[in-house]
Amino acid sequence: MTLRTACELAIIGGGPAGMAAATQASALGIDTLVLDEQPAPGGQIHRGIETVQATRAADMRILGEDYAEGAVLTATFRASGAAYEPGSVVWQALEDGRIGVSCDGASRMLTARRILITTGAMERPVPLPGWTLPGVMGAGAAQTLLKASGMVPDVPVAIIGTGPLIYLIAAQFVRAGVQIAAVLLTAPEVGMADAIKLLPGAMRSGRTLLKGLAWRSELRSAGVRMLHGVSRPVIEGAGQVESVSYTHGGVRHRTPVGLVLLHNGVIPNTQLSLATRCKHEWDARQQYWRPQTDEWSATSHARIAVAGDGAGIMGARAAASQGRMAALDAAVRLGKIDAARRDAMVSDDRAELERQHALREMLDRLFQPAQELLAPTGIGGVVCRCEDVTVSELEDAVEKGCTDVNRVKAFTRCGMGPCQGRMCGPTVAQVIARKLGQTPDVPGQFRIRLPVRPISLAELAELQT
Amino acid sequence: MFRRLHEPSATVTVYLDDAPLRVAAGDTVAAALLGVGVAVFRAAPRHGSPRGPHCMIGNCYECLVEIDGMPYRQACLTTVADGMRIRRPIEREAPP
Numbered sequence: 001m002t003l004r005t006a007c008e009l010a011i012i013g014g015g016p017a018g019m020a021a022a023t024q025a026s027a028l029g030i031d032t033l034v035l036d037e038q039p040a041p042g043g044q045i046h047r048g049i050e051t052v053q054a055t056r057a058a059d060m061r062i063l064g065e066d067y068a069e070g071a072v073l074t075a076t077f078r079a080s081g082a083a084y085e086p087g088s089v090v091w092q093a094l095e096d097g098r099i100g101v102s103c104d105g106a107s108r109m110l111t112a113r114r115i116l117i118t119t120g121a122m123e124r125p126v127p128l129p130g131w132t133l134p135g136v137m138g139a140g141a142a143q144t145l146l147k148a149s150g151m152v153p154d155v156p157v158a159i160i161g162t163g164p165l166i167y168l169i170a171a172q173f174v175r176a177g178v179q180i181a182a183v184l185l186t187a188p189e190v191g192m193a194d195a196i197k198l199l200p201g202a203m204r205s206g207r208t209l210l211k212g213l214a215w216r217s218e219l220r221s222a223g224v225r226m227l228h229g230v231s232r233p234v235i236e237g238a239g240q241v242e243s244v245s246y247t248h249g250g251v252r253h254r255t256p257v258g259l260v261l262l263h264n265g266v267i268p269n270t271q272l273s274l275a276t277r278c279k280h281e282w283d284a285r286q287q288y289w290r291p292q293t294d295e296w297s298a299t300s301h302a303r304i305a306v307a308g309d310g311a312g313i314m315g316a317r318a319a320a321s322q323g324r325m326a327a328l329d330a331a332v333r334l335g336k337i338d339a340a341r342r343d344a345m346v347s348d349d350r351a352e353l354e355r356q357h358a359l360r361e362m363l364d365r366l367f368q369p370a371q372e373l374l375a376p377t378g379i380g381g382v383v384c385r386c387e388d389v390t391v392s393e394l395e396d397a398v399e400k401g402c403t404d405v406n407r408v409k410a411f412t413r414c415g416m417g418p419c420q421g422r423m424c425g426p427t428v429a430q431v432i433a434r435k436l437g438q439t440p441d442v443p444g445q446f447r448i449r450l451p452v453r454p455i456s457l458a459e460l461a462e463l464q465t
Numbered sequence: 466m467f468r469r470l471h472e473p474s475a476t477v478t479v480y481l482d483d484a485p486l487r488v489a490a491g492d493t494v495a496a497a498l499l500g501v502g503v504a505v506f507r508a509a510p511r512h513g514s515p516r517g518p519h520c521m522i523g524n525c526y527e528c529l530v531e532i533d534g535m536p537y538r539q540a541c542l543t544t545v546a547d548g549m550r551i552r553r554p555i556e557r558e559a560p561p
Contacts, residue, residue: 087544123520154467240505419526
Protein backbone atom coordinates (compact mmCIF):
# COMPACT_ATOMS: atom_id res chain seq x y z
CA MET A 1 0.00 0.00 0.00
CA THR A 2 1.34 3.42 -0.93
CA LEU A 3 1.00 5.84 1.92
CA ARG A 4 -0.50 9.19 1.06
CA THR A 5 1.45 12.43 1.22
CA ALA A 6 -1.40 14.78 0.30
CA CYS A 7 -5.17 14.92 0.64
CA GLU A 8 -7.97 17.43 0.76
CA LEU A 9 -9.27 16.50 4.21
CA ALA A 10 -7.18 14.71 6.83
CA ILE A 11 -9.15 13.31 9.74
CA ILE A 12 -7.12 12.41 12.80
CA GLY A 13 -8.86 9.77 14.91
CA GLY A 14 -11.15 6.88 13.93
CA GLY A 15 -13.89 7.13 16.55
CA PRO A 16 -17.53 8.16 16.01
CA ALA A 17 -16.71 11.74 14.99
CA GLY A 18 -13.92 10.71 12.61
CA MET A 19 -15.83 7.83 11.02
CA ALA A 20 -19.02 9.88 10.53
CA ALA A 21 -17.04 12.82 9.13
CA ALA A 22 -15.14 10.59 6.70
CA THR A 23 -18.33 8.94 5.49
CA GLN A 24 -20.01 12.29 4.87
CA ALA A 25 -16.92 13.88 3.33
CA SER A 26 -16.42 11.02 0.87
CA ALA A 27 -20.06 11.20 -0.17
CA LEU A 28 -19.50 14.87 -1.03
CA GLY A 29 -16.52 14.06 -3.23
CA ILE A 30 -13.82 15.21 -0.83
CA ASP A 31 -10.52 13.34 -1.11
CA THR A 32 -10.46 12.17 2.53
CA LEU A 33 -7.79 10.38 4.56
CA VAL A 34 -8.38 9.00 8.06
CA LEU A 35 -5.33 8.48 10.27
CA ASP A 36 -5.86 6.43 13.41
CA GLU A 37 -3.51 4.98 16.01
CA GLN A 38 -5.58 1.87 16.49
CA PRO A 39 -5.49 -1.18 14.20
CA ALA A 40 -9.25 -1.02 13.52
CA PRO A 41 -11.93 1.67 13.42
CA GLY A 42 -14.32 2.45 16.28
CA GLY A 43 -12.38 4.74 18.58
CA GLN A 44 -12.26 3.91 22.28
CA ILE A 45 -16.05 3.83 22.65
CA HIS A 46 -16.46 1.12 19.99
CA ARG A 47 -12.98 -0.33 20.35
CA GLY A 48 -12.64 -3.74 18.74
CA ILE A 49 -16.24 -3.71 17.48
CA GLU A 50 -15.47 -5.58 14.26
CA THR A 51 -13.55 -8.33 16.06
CA VAL A 52 -16.18 -8.70 18.75
CA GLN A 53 -18.88 -9.00 16.09
CA ALA A 54 -16.92 -11.55 14.08
CA THR A 55 -15.31 -13.70 16.77
CA ARG A 56 -16.75 -12.90 20.22
CA ALA A 57 -20.42 -12.24 19.57
CA ALA A 58 -21.27 -13.47 23.07
CA ASP A 59 -19.44 -10.43 24.49
CA MET A 60 -22.01 -8.11 22.89
CA ARG A 61 -24.43 -9.06 25.65
CA ILE A 62 -21.85 -7.99 28.25
CA LEU A 63 -20.87 -4.78 26.47
CA GLY A 64 -24.43 -3.59 25.85
CA GLU A 65 -26.34 -1.78 23.14
CA ASP A 66 -24.41 1.51 23.13
CA TYR A 67 -21.32 -0.45 22.17
CA ALA A 68 -23.19 -2.45 19.52
CA GLU A 69 -24.34 0.80 17.87
CA GLY A 70 -20.80 1.22 16.64
CA ALA A 71 -21.21 -1.66 14.19
CA VAL A 72 -23.32 0.38 11.76
CA LEU A 73 -21.08 3.43 11.98
CA THR A 74 -18.00 1.29 11.38
CA ALA A 75 -19.48 -0.65 8.47
CA THR A 76 -20.70 2.56 6.82
CA PHE A 77 -17.27 4.08 7.22
CA ARG A 78 -15.58 1.01 5.72
CA ALA A 79 -17.89 1.24 2.71
CA SER A 80 -17.46 5.01 2.28
CA GLY A 81 -14.41 4.98 0.06
CA ALA A 82 -12.45 7.26 2.39
CA ALA A 83 -8.75 6.39 2.51
CA TYR A 84 -7.97 4.83 5.88
CA GLU A 85 -4.56 4.28 7.40
CA PRO A 86 -4.81 2.44 10.72
CA GLY A 87 -1.76 2.10 12.96
CA SER A 88 -0.82 5.68 12.10
CA VAL A 89 0.52 7.82 14.92
CA VAL A 90 0.21 11.56 14.31
CA TRP A 91 3.03 13.35 16.13
CA GLN A 92 2.54 16.78 14.63
CA ALA A 93 -0.22 18.89 13.15
CA LEU A 94 0.48 22.43 12.04
CA GLU A 95 -1.70 25.44 11.33
CA ASP A 96 -0.69 25.36 7.64
CA GLY A 97 -2.06 21.85 7.13
CA ARG A 98 1.13 19.81 7.42
CA ILE A 99 0.91 16.61 9.45
CA GLY A 100 3.76 14.47 10.76
CA VAL A 101 2.75 10.84 10.93
CA SER A 102 4.53 7.63 11.87
CA CYS A 103 3.49 4.23 10.55
CA ASP A 104 5.41 0.95 11.03
CA GLY A 105 8.45 2.79 12.36
CA ALA A 106 8.74 5.25 9.45
CA SER A 107 7.65 8.86 9.46
CA ARG A 108 6.50 11.12 6.69
CA MET A 109 4.97 14.56 6.30
CA LEU A 110 1.68 14.88 4.55
CA THR A 111 -0.14 18.02 3.53
CA ALA A 112 -3.88 18.45 3.91
CA ARG A 113 -5.96 21.36 2.68
CA ARG A 114 -8.03 20.92 5.81
CA ILE A 115 -7.47 19.05 9.07
CA LEU A 116 -10.23 17.65 11.25
CA ILE A 117 -9.02 16.57 14.68
CA THR A 118 -11.25 13.89 16.19
CA THR A 119 -9.03 12.58 18.96
CA GLY A 120 -11.86 12.19 21.44
CA ALA A 121 -11.74 12.02 25.18
CA MET A 122 -9.56 10.64 27.93
CA GLU A 123 -10.41 9.82 31.51
CA ARG A 124 -9.69 12.67 33.86
CA PRO A 125 -6.63 11.66 35.89
CA VAL A 126 -7.54 10.79 39.50
CA PRO A 127 -4.46 11.54 41.65
CA LEU A 128 -5.40 9.62 44.79
CA PRO A 129 -2.76 8.56 47.29
CA GLY A 130 -1.41 5.26 45.96
CA TRP A 131 -2.62 5.79 42.38
CA THR A 132 0.79 4.94 40.92
CA LEU A 133 0.74 1.36 42.26
CA PRO A 134 0.54 -1.41 39.67
CA GLY A 135 -3.05 -2.65 39.73
CA VAL A 136 -4.55 0.85 39.75
CA MET A 137 -6.10 1.73 36.41
CA GLY A 138 -8.73 3.94 34.90
CA ALA A 139 -12.21 2.44 34.75
CA GLY A 140 -12.01 3.04 31.01
CA ALA A 141 -8.76 1.07 30.87
CA ALA A 142 -10.54 -2.01 32.18
CA GLN A 143 -13.25 -1.43 29.59
CA THR A 144 -10.60 -1.26 26.89
CA LEU A 145 -9.33 -4.68 27.98
CA LEU A 146 -12.87 -6.05 27.85
CA LYS A 147 -13.63 -4.61 24.40
CA ALA A 148 -10.29 -5.18 22.70
CA SER A 149 -9.20 -8.46 24.29
CA GLY A 150 -12.22 -10.02 25.99
CA MET A 151 -10.44 -9.79 29.34
CA VAL A 152 -12.02 -9.14 32.74
CA PRO A 153 -10.55 -8.89 36.25
CA ASP A 154 -10.09 -12.21 38.08
CA VAL A 155 -9.45 -10.53 41.44
CA PRO A 156 -11.79 -8.52 43.70
CA VAL A 157 -12.21 -5.03 42.26
CA ALA A 158 -12.92 -1.65 43.83
CA ILE A 159 -14.27 1.10 41.59
CA ILE A 160 -13.76 4.60 42.99
CA GLY A 161 -15.05 7.99 41.90
CA THR A 162 -18.04 9.40 40.09
CA GLY A 163 -19.63 9.48 36.63
CA PRO A 164 -22.06 7.47 34.50
CA LEU A 165 -19.29 5.21 33.21
CA ILE A 166 -18.97 3.67 36.68
CA TYR A 167 -22.51 2.31 36.51
CA LEU A 168 -21.94 0.96 33.01
CA ILE A 169 -18.69 -0.81 33.78
CA ALA A 170 -20.05 -2.24 37.03
CA ALA A 171 -23.04 -3.61 35.09
CA GLN A 172 -20.71 -5.07 32.46
CA PHE A 173 -18.66 -6.71 35.23
CA VAL A 174 -21.78 -8.20 36.78
CA ARG A 175 -22.74 -9.71 33.42
CA ALA A 176 -19.22 -11.13 33.06
CA GLY A 177 -19.17 -12.60 36.57
CA VAL A 178 -16.48 -10.30 37.97
CA GLN A 179 -16.22 -10.03 41.75
CA ILE A 180 -16.86 -6.37 42.67
CA ALA A 181 -15.64 -5.79 46.24
CA ALA A 182 -17.12 -2.29 46.40
CA VAL A 183 -18.20 0.64 44.28
CA LEU A 184 -17.09 3.71 46.20
CA LEU A 185 -18.95 6.77 44.95
CA THR A 186 -17.49 10.05 46.09
CA ALA A 187 -20.62 12.01 45.16
CA PRO A 188 -23.59 12.13 47.51
CA GLU A 189 -26.61 10.11 46.43
CA VAL A 190 -27.91 11.71 43.23
CA GLY A 191 -29.40 15.17 43.58
CA MET A 192 -32.78 14.03 42.33
CA ALA A 193 -34.38 17.43 42.87
CA ASP A 194 -31.81 18.88 40.51
CA ALA A 195 -32.22 16.03 38.07
CA ILE A 196 -36.00 16.30 37.90
CA LYS A 197 -35.78 20.00 37.06
CA LEU A 198 -33.85 19.05 33.96
CA LEU A 199 -35.99 16.11 33.00
CA PRO A 200 -38.24 17.80 30.42
CA GLY A 201 -35.24 18.51 28.23
CA ALA A 202 -33.47 15.28 28.97
CA MET A 203 -36.59 13.24 28.32
CA ARG A 204 -35.97 13.80 24.63
CA SER A 205 -33.21 11.26 25.22
CA GLY A 206 -35.53 9.12 27.30
CA ARG A 207 -34.04 5.85 26.08
CA THR A 208 -30.62 6.83 27.37
CA LEU A 209 -32.03 7.78 30.76
CA LEU A 210 -33.89 4.49 31.02
CA LYS A 211 -30.67 2.67 30.25
CA GLY A 212 -28.96 4.43 33.15
CA LEU A 213 -31.78 3.38 35.48
CA ALA A 214 -31.59 -0.17 34.13
CA TRP A 215 -27.87 -0.36 34.99
CA ARG A 216 -28.66 0.69 38.53
CA SER A 217 -31.36 -1.88 39.06
CA GLU A 218 -29.08 -4.50 37.49
CA LEU A 219 -26.43 -3.63 40.10
CA ARG A 220 -28.96 -3.61 42.92
CA SER A 221 -30.38 -7.00 42.06
CA ALA A 222 -26.87 -8.44 41.75
CA GLY A 223 -26.23 -7.23 45.31
CA VAL A 224 -23.24 -5.06 44.35
CA ARG A 225 -21.97 -3.05 47.32
CA MET A 226 -22.51 0.58 46.25
CA LEU A 227 -21.52 3.22 48.80
CA HIS A 228 -22.46 6.86 48.24
CA GLY A 229 -20.74 9.82 49.82
CA VAL A 230 -17.40 8.11 50.32
CA SER A 231 -14.52 10.42 51.27
CA ARG A 232 -10.72 10.31 51.63
CA PRO A 233 -10.10 7.17 49.58
CA VAL A 234 -6.53 5.88 49.80
CA ILE A 235 -5.02 3.01 47.82
CA GLU A 236 -2.56 0.81 49.69
CA GLY A 237 -0.08 -1.90 48.89
CA ALA A 238 3.61 -2.82 48.86
CA GLY A 239 4.65 -2.91 45.23
CA GLN A 240 1.11 -3.69 44.05
CA VAL A 241 -2.46 -2.91 45.11
CA GLU A 242 -3.59 -4.74 48.26
CA SER A 243 -6.44 -2.69 49.72
CA VAL A 244 -8.42 0.55 49.69
CA SER A 245 -9.25 2.62 52.76
CA TYR A 246 -12.02 5.19 52.85
CA THR A 247 -14.41 7.04 55.12
CA HIS A 248 -18.10 6.22 54.91
CA GLY A 249 -20.80 7.15 57.40
CA GLY A 250 -18.17 8.83 59.56
CA VAL A 251 -16.20 5.58 59.94
CA ARG A 252 -12.92 4.55 58.36
CA HIS A 253 -13.04 1.25 56.46
CA ARG A 254 -10.50 -0.94 54.72
CA THR A 255 -11.38 -3.38 51.92
CA PRO A 256 -8.85 -5.86 50.51
CA VAL A 257 -8.78 -5.78 46.68
CA GLY A 258 -6.56 -6.90 43.82
CA LEU A 259 -7.47 -4.17 41.37
CA VAL A 260 -8.60 -0.58 41.75
CA LEU A 261 -10.39 1.28 38.96
CA LEU A 262 -10.60 5.07 39.14
CA HIS A 263 -12.99 7.41 37.38
CA ASN A 264 -13.85 11.08 37.70
CA GLY A 265 -15.47 11.73 34.34
CA VAL A 266 -13.82 12.24 30.99
CA ILE A 267 -12.17 15.31 29.52
CA PRO A 268 -11.26 16.32 25.96
CA ASN A 269 -7.95 14.94 24.74
CA THR A 270 -6.50 18.29 23.68
CA GLN A 271 -2.86 17.32 23.16
CA LEU A 272 -2.98 17.74 19.38
CA SER A 273 -5.31 20.75 19.27
CA LEU A 274 -3.11 22.50 21.84
CA ALA A 275 -0.05 21.68 19.76
CA THR A 276 -1.60 23.55 16.80
CA ARG A 277 -1.91 26.59 19.12
CA CYS A 278 -5.54 27.20 18.21
CA LYS A 279 -7.52 29.04 20.90
CA HIS A 280 -8.83 27.05 23.84
CA GLU A 281 -11.38 27.98 26.49
CA TRP A 282 -12.07 26.84 30.05
CA ASP A 283 -15.26 24.95 30.91
CA ALA A 284 -15.83 25.91 34.55
CA ARG A 285 -18.62 23.45 35.19
CA GLN A 286 -16.83 20.37 33.94
CA GLN A 287 -13.38 21.74 34.83
CA TYR A 288 -11.55 21.18 31.56
CA TRP A 289 -10.06 23.05 28.62
CA ARG A 290 -11.49 22.64 25.16
CA PRO A 291 -10.68 24.21 21.81
CA GLN A 292 -12.89 27.14 20.87
CA THR A 293 -15.12 25.90 18.06
CA ASP A 294 -18.13 27.23 16.17
CA GLU A 295 -21.20 25.14 15.31
CA TRP A 296 -19.28 23.65 12.34
CA SER A 297 -16.41 22.64 14.64
CA ALA A 298 -14.09 25.23 13.06
CA THR A 299 -11.33 26.50 15.37
CA SER A 300 -9.49 29.83 15.45
CA HIS A 301 -7.18 28.41 12.74
CA ALA A 302 -8.57 28.71 9.21
CA ARG A 303 -7.60 25.14 8.16
CA ILE A 304 -8.26 23.25 11.39
CA ALA A 305 -11.48 21.93 12.92
CA VAL A 306 -12.03 19.81 16.04
CA ALA A 307 -15.17 17.67 16.32
CA GLY A 308 -16.46 15.17 18.87
CA ASP A 309 -15.49 14.81 22.52
CA GLY A 310 -12.11 16.41 21.79
CA ALA A 311 -13.99 19.70 21.47
CA GLY A 312 -15.99 19.23 24.70
CA ILE A 313 -17.63 16.14 26.15
CA MET A 314 -20.98 15.49 24.50
CA GLY A 315 -20.93 11.73 23.95
CA ALA A 316 -20.68 9.41 20.95
CA ARG A 317 -23.93 10.34 19.21
CA ALA A 318 -23.21 14.04 19.35
CA ALA A 319 -19.69 13.28 18.13
CA ALA A 320 -21.02 11.60 15.00
CA SER A 321 -23.36 14.53 14.31
CA GLN A 322 -20.55 17.03 14.83
CA GLY A 323 -18.33 14.97 12.53
CA ARG A 324 -20.90 15.04 9.74
CA MET A 325 -21.44 18.78 10.15
CA ALA A 326 -17.70 19.41 10.12
CA ALA A 327 -17.49 17.41 6.88
CA LEU A 328 -20.26 19.49 5.32
CA ASP A 329 -18.45 22.65 6.31
CA ALA A 330 -15.21 21.26 4.89
CA ALA A 331 -17.06 20.65 1.62
CA VAL A 332 -18.03 24.32 1.47
CA ARG A 333 -14.51 25.47 2.23
CA LEU A 334 -13.08 23.10 -0.35
CA GLY A 335 -15.52 24.29 -2.99
CA LYS A 336 -17.52 21.06 -3.34
CA ILE A 337 -20.88 22.49 -2.31
CA ASP A 338 -22.22 25.93 -1.47
CA ALA A 339 -23.31 27.09 1.97
CA ALA A 340 -26.99 26.87 1.09
CA ARG A 341 -26.67 23.18 0.26
CA ARG A 342 -24.70 22.62 3.49
CA ASP A 343 -27.39 24.33 5.55
CA ALA A 344 -30.09 22.26 3.89
CA MET A 345 -28.35 19.03 4.87
CA VAL A 346 -27.91 19.50 8.62
CA SER A 347 -31.38 19.45 10.13
CA ASP A 348 -31.19 15.88 11.50
CA ASP A 349 -27.78 16.43 13.05
CA ARG A 350 -28.79 19.79 14.51
CA ALA A 351 -31.81 18.12 16.14
CA GLU A 352 -29.62 15.30 17.46
CA LEU A 353 -27.15 17.79 18.90
CA GLU A 354 -29.98 19.63 20.66
CA ARG A 355 -31.20 16.37 22.18
CA GLN A 356 -27.70 15.43 23.29
CA HIS A 357 -27.13 18.89 24.69
CA ALA A 358 -30.24 18.64 26.87
CA LEU A 359 -29.17 15.19 28.08
CA ARG A 360 -25.66 16.46 28.79
CA GLU A 361 -27.08 19.34 30.84
CA MET A 362 -28.60 16.79 33.15
CA LEU A 363 -25.67 14.35 33.21
CA ASP A 364 -23.26 17.19 33.93
CA ARG A 365 -25.36 18.30 36.86
CA LEU A 366 -25.75 14.79 38.22
CA PHE A 367 -22.11 13.89 37.81
CA GLN A 368 -20.04 16.93 38.59
CA PRO A 369 -16.33 16.22 38.90
CA ALA A 370 -15.55 15.32 42.49
CA GLN A 371 -13.54 18.23 43.93
CA GLU A 372 -11.79 15.89 46.33
CA LEU A 373 -10.38 13.91 43.40
CA LEU A 374 -9.21 16.88 41.33
CA ALA A 375 -6.11 17.51 43.42
CA PRO A 376 -4.54 15.42 46.18
CA THR A 377 -5.01 16.81 49.66
CA GLY A 378 -2.10 15.04 51.37
CA ILE A 379 1.24 16.77 50.83
CA GLY A 380 2.94 13.52 49.79
CA GLY A 381 0.47 12.76 47.01
CA VAL A 382 2.07 12.21 43.60
CA VAL A 383 0.75 14.58 40.93
CA CYS A 384 3.22 13.89 38.11
CA ARG A 385 3.53 10.14 37.65
CA CYS A 386 6.41 10.36 35.16
CA GLU A 387 8.71 12.41 37.40
CA ASP A 388 7.20 11.49 40.79
CA VAL A 389 6.52 15.13 41.67
CA THR A 390 4.42 15.58 44.81
CA VAL A 391 1.88 18.16 45.94
CA SER A 392 4.30 19.58 48.49
CA GLU A 393 6.96 20.11 45.80
CA LEU A 394 4.42 21.95 43.67
CA GLU A 395 3.24 24.07 46.60
CA ASP A 396 6.85 24.84 47.43
CA ALA A 397 7.38 26.12 43.87
CA VAL A 398 4.23 28.26 44.15
CA GLU A 399 5.55 29.75 47.41
CA LYS A 400 8.78 30.61 45.60
CA GLY A 401 6.77 32.65 43.11
CA CYS A 402 5.77 30.25 40.33
CA THR A 403 2.15 31.05 39.56
CA ASP A 404 1.82 29.59 36.08
CA VAL A 405 1.87 25.91 35.16
CA ASN A 406 4.79 26.32 32.77
CA ARG A 407 6.89 28.06 35.42
CA VAL A 408 6.06 25.31 37.91
CA LYS A 409 7.04 22.76 35.27
CA ALA A 410 10.43 24.41 34.76
CA PHE A 411 11.15 24.44 38.50
CA THR A 412 9.86 20.98 39.46
CA ARG A 413 10.04 18.84 36.27
CA CYS A 414 6.29 18.27 36.71
CA GLY A 415 5.04 17.57 33.19
CA MET A 416 8.48 16.99 31.67
CA GLY A 417 8.25 13.20 31.51
CA PRO A 418 7.23 11.00 28.61
CA CYS A 419 3.48 11.67 28.98
CA GLN A 420 4.17 15.38 28.33
CA GLY A 421 1.77 16.53 31.01
CA ARG A 422 -1.24 14.54 29.83
CA MET A 423 -1.64 12.97 33.27
CA CYS A 424 -0.58 15.86 35.55
CA GLY A 425 -1.61 18.96 33.59
CA PRO A 426 -5.18 19.17 34.90
CA THR A 427 -4.00 18.55 38.48
CA VAL A 428 -1.11 21.02 38.50
CA ALA A 429 -3.45 23.87 37.64
CA GLN A 430 -5.81 22.78 40.42
CA VAL A 431 -2.96 22.68 42.98
CA ILE A 432 -1.66 26.15 42.05
CA ALA A 433 -5.16 27.63 41.95
CA ARG A 434 -6.02 26.16 45.34
CA LYS A 435 -2.85 27.53 46.86
CA LEU A 436 -3.42 31.01 45.41
CA GLY A 437 -7.20 31.12 45.83
CA GLN A 438 -7.80 31.34 42.08
CA THR A 439 -9.99 29.51 39.61
CA PRO A 440 -8.08 26.68 37.88
CA ASP A 441 -7.96 28.42 34.50
CA VAL A 442 -5.73 31.20 35.83
CA PRO A 443 -2.50 29.15 36.10
CA GLY A 444 -2.95 28.25 32.42
CA GLN A 445 -2.08 25.13 30.46
CA PHE A 446 1.17 23.40 29.63
CA ARG A 447 2.72 24.56 26.36
CA ILE A 448 2.63 21.38 24.31
CA ARG A 449 5.84 20.62 22.44
CA LEU A 450 6.07 18.71 19.20
CA PRO A 451 6.28 15.81 18.65
CA VAL A 452 3.17 14.95 20.66
CA ARG A 453 4.08 11.26 20.37
CA PRO A 454 7.63 9.99 20.82
CA ILE A 455 9.45 9.04 17.62
CA SER A 456 13.05 7.90 17.37
CA LEU A 457 15.77 10.26 16.22
CA ALA A 458 16.52 7.83 13.39
CA GLU A 459 12.93 8.14 12.22
CA LEU A 460 13.15 11.91 12.35
CA ALA A 461 16.49 11.91 10.50
CA GLU A 462 15.07 9.82 7.66
CA LEU A 463 12.02 12.04 7.34
CA GLN A 464 11.26 13.15 3.79
CA THR A 465 9.77 16.61 4.01
CA MET B 466 -5.15 -9.79 37.57
CA PHE B 467 -7.21 -10.46 34.43
CA ARG B 468 -8.69 -13.55 32.82
CA ARG B 469 -9.94 -14.20 29.32
CA LEU B 470 -13.60 -14.80 28.66
CA HIS B 471 -12.68 -16.98 25.66
CA GLU B 472 -9.77 -19.07 24.49
CA PRO B 473 -7.94 -16.99 21.86
CA SER B 474 -8.59 -18.19 18.31
CA ALA B 475 -4.94 -17.68 17.35
CA THR B 476 -1.76 -17.25 19.37
CA VAL B 477 1.78 -15.98 18.83
CA THR B 478 4.95 -16.44 20.87
CA VAL B 479 6.65 -13.42 22.37
CA TYR B 480 9.64 -13.31 24.70
CA LEU B 481 9.41 -11.40 27.96
CA ASP B 482 12.87 -10.86 29.40
CA ASP B 483 13.90 -13.92 27.29
CA ALA B 484 11.13 -16.22 28.60
CA PRO B 485 8.73 -17.43 25.88
CA LEU B 486 5.03 -16.63 26.34
CA ARG B 487 2.10 -17.73 24.20
CA VAL B 488 -0.29 -14.83 23.88
CA ALA B 489 -3.39 -14.01 21.85
CA ALA B 490 -2.74 -12.71 18.36
CA GLY B 491 -4.09 -9.20 17.88
CA ASP B 492 -3.66 -8.18 21.50
CA THR B 493 -1.63 -5.17 22.46
CA VAL B 494 1.59 -5.94 24.31
CA ALA B 495 0.06 -4.40 27.44
CA ALA B 496 -3.07 -6.58 27.29
CA ALA B 497 -1.01 -9.68 26.50
CA LEU B 498 1.24 -9.21 29.55
CA LEU B 499 -1.65 -8.33 31.88
CA GLY B 500 -3.38 -11.46 30.60
CA VAL B 501 -0.54 -13.70 31.76
CA GLY B 502 -0.31 -12.06 35.18
CA VAL B 503 2.41 -9.46 34.62
CA ALA B 504 1.52 -6.39 36.69
CA VAL B 505 4.85 -4.53 36.87
CA PHE B 506 6.11 -3.17 33.55
CA ARG B 507 8.84 -0.76 34.58
CA ALA B 508 10.40 1.25 37.37
CA ALA B 509 9.75 5.00 37.43
CA PRO B 510 13.08 6.80 36.99
CA ARG B 511 13.09 9.12 39.99
CA HIS B 512 12.62 6.67 42.88
CA GLY B 513 12.49 3.33 41.07
CA SER B 514 8.90 2.70 42.15
CA PRO B 515 7.11 -0.11 40.27
CA ARG B 516 4.60 0.85 37.58
CA GLY B 517 2.15 -0.89 35.30
CA PRO B 518 -0.41 0.05 32.65
CA HIS B 519 -2.86 2.68 33.88
CA CYS B 520 -4.87 4.16 30.97
CA MET B 521 -4.50 1.55 28.19
CA ILE B 522 -5.07 4.17 25.46
CA GLY B 523 -1.70 5.83 25.11
CA ASN B 524 -1.95 8.75 27.53
CA CYS B 525 -0.14 7.75 30.72
CA TYR B 526 3.10 6.25 29.34
CA GLU B 527 3.31 3.91 32.34
CA CYS B 528 3.53 0.81 30.13
CA LEU B 529 6.80 1.84 28.46
CA VAL B 530 8.90 -1.24 27.69
CA GLU B 531 11.70 -2.18 25.32
CA ILE B 532 10.35 -3.89 22.21
CA ASP B 533 12.70 -5.52 19.69
CA GLY B 534 15.59 -3.43 20.97
CA MET B 535 13.76 -0.09 20.92
CA PRO B 536 13.30 1.39 24.40
CA TYR B 537 10.33 3.48 25.60
CA ARG B 538 7.72 1.83 23.41
CA GLN B 539 4.11 2.17 24.54
CA ALA B 540 2.97 -1.40 25.19
CA CYS B 541 -0.71 -0.37 25.00
CA LEU B 542 -0.30 1.01 21.47
CA THR B 543 1.78 -1.87 20.10
CA THR B 544 0.29 -5.10 18.77
CA VAL B 545 2.09 -8.36 19.59
CA ALA B 546 3.94 -10.14 16.78
CA ASP B 547 5.39 -13.63 16.61
CA GLY B 548 8.96 -13.65 17.93
CA MET B 549 8.69 -10.17 19.46
CA ARG B 550 11.24 -9.57 22.22
CA ILE B 551 10.02 -7.50 25.17
CA ARG B 552 12.14 -6.27 28.04
CA ARG B 553 10.96 -4.48 31.13
CA PRO B 554 13.15 -1.62 32.38
CA ILE B 555 12.73 -2.64 36.01
CA GLU B 556 16.37 -3.09 36.93
CA ARG B 557 17.31 0.54 36.38
CA GLU B 558 18.78 2.27 39.39
CA ALA B 559 17.25 5.52 40.55
CA PRO B 560 19.54 8.43 39.60
CA PRO B 561 21.74 9.75 42.43
